[in-house]
Amino acid sequence: MAQDARIRRALISVTDKTGVVDFARELVEAHGVEIVSTGGTARVLIEAGIPVVPIEEFTGFPEMMDGRVKTLHPKVHGGLLARRDLPAHMEQVREHEIGLIDLVAVNLYEFERTVADPTTSFADAIEHIDIGGPSMLRSAAKNADAVTVVVDPADYTRVLAEMAKYAGATQLATRRQLQAKVYARTAAYDAAIASYLAEQLEQADASAATTASCCTGIGTEHAACSVDSASASAAVAAPAADSSLDAAAWAAAPAAELTLSLTMQQELRYGENPHQTAAFYRLPGASAHSLASAHQIQGKELSYNNLLDTDAAWALVREFNEPACVVLKHQNPCGSAVAPDITTAYDRAFACDPKSAFGGIIACNREVPLELVEHFADVNKQFVEVLIAPSYTPEALERLKRRQNLRVLATGGVDTPTEMEFRSVDGGMLVQTVDRVDEDVANFSVPTKRQPTDSELADLLFAWRVCKGVKSNAILIAKDQAGVGMGPGQPNRVDSALLACTRAEDTCERMGVEASGFVCASDAFFPFRDNVDVLAEHDVTAIIQPGGSKRDDECIAACDEHGIAMVFTGVRHFRH
Numbered sequence: 001m002a003q004d005a006r007i008r009r010a011l012i013s014v015t016d017k018t019g020v021v022d023f024a025r026e027l028v029e030a031h032g033v034e035i036v037s038t039g040g041t042a043r044v045l046i047e048a049g050i051p052v053v054p055i056e057e058f059t060g061f062p063e064m065m066d067g068r069v070k071t072l073h074p075k076v077h078g079g080l081l082a083r084r085d086l087p088a089h090m091e092q093v094r095e096h097e098i099g100l101i102d103l104v105a106v107n108l109y110e111f112e113r114t115v116a117d118p119t120t121s122f123a124d125a126i127e128h129i130d131i132g133g134p135s136m137l138r139s140a141a142k143n144a145d146a147v148t149v150v151v152d153p154a155d156y157t158r159v160l161a162e163m164a165k166y167a168g169a170t171q172l173a174t175r176r177q178l179q180a181k182v183y184a185r186t187a188a189y190d191a192a193i194a195s196y197l198a199e200q201l202e203q204a205d206a207s208a209a210t211t212a213s214c215c216t217g218i219g220t221e222h223a224a225c226s227v228d229s230a231s232a233s234a235a236v237a238a239p240a241a242d243s244s245l246d247a248a249a250w251a252a253a254p255a256a257e258l259t260l261s262l263t264m265q266q267e268l269r270y271g272e273n274p275h276q277t278a279a280f281y282r283l284p285g286a287s288a289h290s291l292a293s294a295h296q297i298q299g300k301e302l303s304y305n306n307l308l309d310t311d312a313a314w315a316l317v318r319e320f321n322e323p324a325c326v327v328l329k330h331q332n333p334c335g336s337a338v339a340p341d342i343t344t345a346y347d348r349a350f351a352c353d354p355k356s357a358f359g360g361i362i363a364c365n366r367e368v369p370l371e372l373v374e375h376f377a378d379v380n381k382q383f384v385e386v387l388i389a390p391s392y393t394p395e396a397l398e399r400l401k402r403r404q405n406l407r408v409l410a411t412g413g414v415d416t417p418t419e420m421e422f423r424s425v426d427g428g429m430l431v432q433t434v435d436r437v438d439e440d441v442a443n444f445s446v447p448t449k450r451q452p453t454d455s456e457l458a459d460l461l462f463a464w465r466v467c468k469g470v471k472s473n474a475i476l477i478a479k480d481q482a483g484v485g486m487g488p489g490q491p492n493r494v495d496s497a498l499l500a501c502t503r504a505e506d507t508c509e510r511m512g513v514e515a516s517g518f519v520c521a522s523d524a525f526f527p528f529r530d531n532v533d534v535l536a537e538h539d540v541t542a543i544i545q546p547g548g549s550k551r552d553d554e555c556i557a558a559c560d561e562h563g564i565a566m567v568f569t570g571v572r573h574f575r576h
C-alpha cells in the first residue's frame with residue numbers, strides 16, 4: 001500500500017562512518033530532515049557542523065551499560081513500526097508522544113572483522129554482537145511501506161538522488177529493495193555469530209579430547225591424525241547455536257529452513273569453463289583438515305576444476321588408515337593403492353594407469369617425503385595438477401620448488417570429513433550427510449559356497465573403500481591392494497564391469513604380471529547375473545557388493561557356478 005514516504009526525521013547510528021557526514025548534511029540542507037543519532041555517530045556529525053538530536057534526548061532515556069542499551073526503546077521502535085495508514089497506530093503515536101522516524105541508516109558492530117583476528121578474546125567477540133542495530137534495521141524494514149532503511153553506505157547516493165527527484169521521498173520499489181537487503185544482512189550477521197560460537201565449542205571439544213586415538217576405519221592408526229573421529233563428529237554436532245548445521249540433529253529431523261553463511265575463500269579465475277564466473281566459499285563447521293582448511297604452499301592459482309578433483313581425491317584417501325595414495329582424474333581414482341610406506345603406495349597407484357595419471361591429482365594420507373617427489377617428478381615424469389597431503393618434509397618442499405607451477409596443498413592432518421554436503425540444482429540445494437565407508441565388517445555376510453581367502457578379503461576391503469570414490473555405476477577391480485581396473489560412470493553396470501576388467505588386464509600386461517587373482521567391488525547391487533558372468537570370464541575370484549537385489553539368488557548361483565566368493569555389505573555407496 002502506498003504511504004507518505006517523505007523523509008522528515010532520520011535516525012543515524014553507524015559503526016562504519018564512511019560517507020555518513022555528506023549523507024547527513026544533504027538530508028539536512030537539501031530536505032530539512034531532523035537527524036537523531038547515537039553517541040559516536042552524533043559526535044562525528046556535530047563536529048562536522050550538522051545539527052543532531054542526541055538519542056537520549058529523543059528517548060528521554062540515557063545510553064547505558066557501555067552502549068549495550070541506547071536505541072532499544074519504544075520511542076525508537078514505535079517511531080519505526082507505526083503504520084501511518086492505521087488510525088489506531090497514529091492515535092497511539094500521539095498518546096505516547098512518539099516521534100515518527102522515516103529513515104534509518106544503520107550499519108553494525110564489526111563482528112565478522114573482530115573474530116577474524118585470532119587474538120580476539122571470547123569476551124571481546126561477545127561485546128561485538130550488535131543488538132540495537134539489527135533491531136532497528138528489522139523494525140524499519142518491516143515497515144518499508146513507509147520507512148526507508150539503509151544498511152549499506154553504498155546506498156546513500158541512491159537514496160539522496162531519489163529524494164531529490166521525488167520531493168524528499170523515496171519510491172516504494174526502492175524501499176522494497178532496501179528492505180530485502182536488510183534481512184539478507186541480518187541473516188548473514190547472525191549466521192556469522194552462530195558459526196563463531198560453534199567453532200568455539202568445537203575448539204573446546206578438541207582440546208578436551210587430547211588422549212583419544214585418531215582413527216576411524218578398519219586397520220592401523222593414522223600417523224598424521226590430529227582429531228579423533230569421536231571429537232570430530234562431536235565438533236560438528238556441537239553447534240547448538242545453528243542447529244541447521246548440526247549434522248546429527250539435522251539428520252534426525254531436517255530443518256525446515258537452513259541459513260548458510262559462506263565466507264569467500266578465494267575468487268576463482270573462472271568456473272568449469274572460461275565463460276563461467278566462479279568463487280570458492282568456506283562453509284561454517286568445515287573440518288580442521290578439510291580442503292577448505294588446507295594451506296597452499298606453492299603453485300599456480302587453484303582452478304574450479306582443480307578444487308573439485310582435489311576434493312574427490314582427498315575425500316577418498318582420507319578413508320584409509322594405512323599409508324594410501326590416490327591418483328585422481330576427472331573425479332575418478334585412476335590409481336589407488338595402500339602400502340607399508342607412502343612412496344610405495346604412490347608408485348603402485350601410479351602404475352595402475354600411467355596414461356590417465358597425466359595431469360591428475362595426487363593425494364596422500366601421510367607426510368610426503370623427498371623420495372616420493374623424486375619418483376613422480378624424475379622417475380615417472382608425471383605432470384601433476386595438484387598434490388595434497390597432510391604435510392611435506394623440508395627436503396620434499398625444497399625439491400618441489402623446482403616445479404613452481406605445481407599446486408601443493410598441506411592439510412595439516414587427516415580427520416573425518418565435514419559432516420554435511422551441499423550441492424546445488426536449478427533453483428535449489430540438495431543437502432545430505434556425508435557418505436563414509438565405516439561399516440562394521442562383522443555385519444558383512446558371505447552368501448556363496450566359497451568364503452573369501454584372507455588375501456582376497458584384504459583386497460575386497462580395499463576395493464570397497466576405493467569403489468566409493470568412483471562415479472556410479474562403479475566397478476573397481478583390485479589386486480594386491482591396488483586398484484588395477486576401474487569402470488566408472490557407465491549407465492549400465494555390465495559396461496562398467498567390462499571396462500574395469502579390460503583396464504585390469506591392460507594394467508597387468510603393462511606391468512608384466514599375470515592377469516589373474518582379481519577381486520571386484522561394485523558400489524550397488526547387481527541387478528542380473530550377467531555382471532558375475534563377465535567378471536568370471538575375466539578371472540575375478542571374489543566380489544564385494546551391497547546385495548539386496550531381487551535377483552540376488554541368481555547372482556549367488558552364478559558365483560557358485562564359477563567358484564567365486566561373494567561378500568554382501570548391506571550398504572550402498574552411489575556417487576553421482
Ligand SMILES: NC(=O)c1ncn([C@@H]2O[C@H](COP(=O)(O)O)[C@@H](O)[C@H]2O)c1NC=O
Pocket residue numbers: 013014015016037038039040041042067068069070071072106107108109129130131132133134
Ligand atoms: N545497544 C543499542 O541500543 C544500539 N543501538 C545502536 N547500536 C549500534 O551502535 C553503533 C553506532 O554506535 P555509535 O553511534 O556510538 O558509534 C551502530 O553500529 C549500531 O548498530 C547499538 N549497539 C549495540 O547493540
